[in-house]
Amino acid sequence: MIELKNITKVFDTKDDQIHAVNGVSLTIQDGEIFGIIGYSGAGKSTLVRIINQLERQSAGDVIIDGRTMQTLTKKELNSERQNIGMIFQHFNLLWSRTVRMNIELPLEFAGVPKAERRKRSSELIHLVGLDGRENAYPSELSGGQKQRVGIARALANNPRILLCDEATSALDPDTTEQILDLLKKINEELGITIVMITHQMEVVQRVCSRMAVMSDGKIVEEGTVKDLFEHPRHEITKRFVQNVDDQTPIEELAEKLKNKYPDGQLLRLTFTGNNTDDALIANAIRKVSFPVSIIESNITDSADGAYGVTYLHLYHGRDEEYNVFVETLVQEGVKAEVL
């Protein structure tokens, strides 16, 4: 368990003091994937570095599994850090070492004998799917492969916690998905607690169970991803959620569609993840006789099922029939609004 208690970090500049982190308290449970989302400059990178004490907080406590991090001696801290892996936006691999040697670096730091290092690095190369590339140098790898090396390296000493600092921000969307799937697999198979720092809502949505939204050094909202997605309260959270929901603001889109389809009825369905994989819309259509067309849809798969919004156009029917259709969906737990 990671406990952050009233963490504050002040940077002194020439004629000013900057509160990069301002009174943050958080508890991250064992085995969960916790997302911390915020725009750049929100203090999230500083906060994650305080967890493994790459940055020392100005005030507050960092307690990991009952050990207060800032009271550890240098030696104790170094051995504690071997229990906390970290991956980075720019991978931070050593160009002078091959894939295998990069993965073995933390084992060398930990004083693991050579034969054991070799065995462990082979396991990790297989785990992250880099078989056959063990003797390549980082300069010969793609971004996604480099991050796989980064992940393998971070896992070398069997950590309990993995910190991800914008780990997918330098990757294209396809590679991002692959890396996120890998992190999820690691979380499920090895039970490692993962803390993810990101500015991408899709990332949080895809893998995280709980999340916190950070702005100006403070946590403005915290909860399950599902809750925050369904009921964003803070302005910043709304902006993040909306970005995934749709590129254009919801009201604007509804107005546009109403003009385009003046007859019949327009329906907005919001999926918030708790639905089953059943073909909900198809089942509802089977109960009615009028035609239904999907005119706009933005559904993303996530850790708890489908998220997003779908717009339906119902026509050539009577109002009673429309109501039957809407109720069928509502009973399945879909939020339906008639526009």
Place this chain on the structure above:
Amino acid sequence: MGTTLNFEQLLTAVWETVFMTFVSLFFASVFGLMIGILLYCTQSGGLFQNRIVNRITDVIVNVLRAIPFLILLILLIPLTRALVGSMLGAKAALPPLIAASTPFYARMCVIAFQEVDKGTIEASKAMGASNGQIIRKVLLPEALPAIVSGIAVTGISLVGYTAMAGAIGAGGLGNLAYMYGFARRNDAVLYTSTVIIVLIVFAIQWAGDAIVKKIDKR
């Protein structure tokens, strides 16, 4: 105007130049690297941040680098006498040569270290590495191409220094070119010495480039 060339004399001079260059290059590389590590690690935000040590080392390096080599040769005569017992000959040139090239190379090492991606050092800290481990396993290997090319650059400037030292009695090709080529107006000696010095410089540059190309995997 003489044109004769004494081969034995030439050979001795070549040997003296090579001896002075490489012995001082060896010591300058070792001391320079150590001072470079010291300067880099004690700077603000460094592994062993220490303002006082950093300032003192920095001033010493800057002062030594500011003194023109010819003047350094003269200033160090007492030290040379104490260490070598004489102020003439190739061996006597070593203390001033090392004193001049060490700070030069130390600076090049600092530049080499500064080019190392800070992210790799941060990642190593996050892995629980000690400062010593970071220096040995990350900083030095990642800076190695620049460290090696720095040795080549220092070696080349040392060849130039030996020629100056030669002019005031250290022997070597510089001495030969000055005493015989210039003072006695022997063009054959002057040009031959020059060509050999140029060839030595080319050889050092070529060797440096070849090694850097082999070790640089970026």
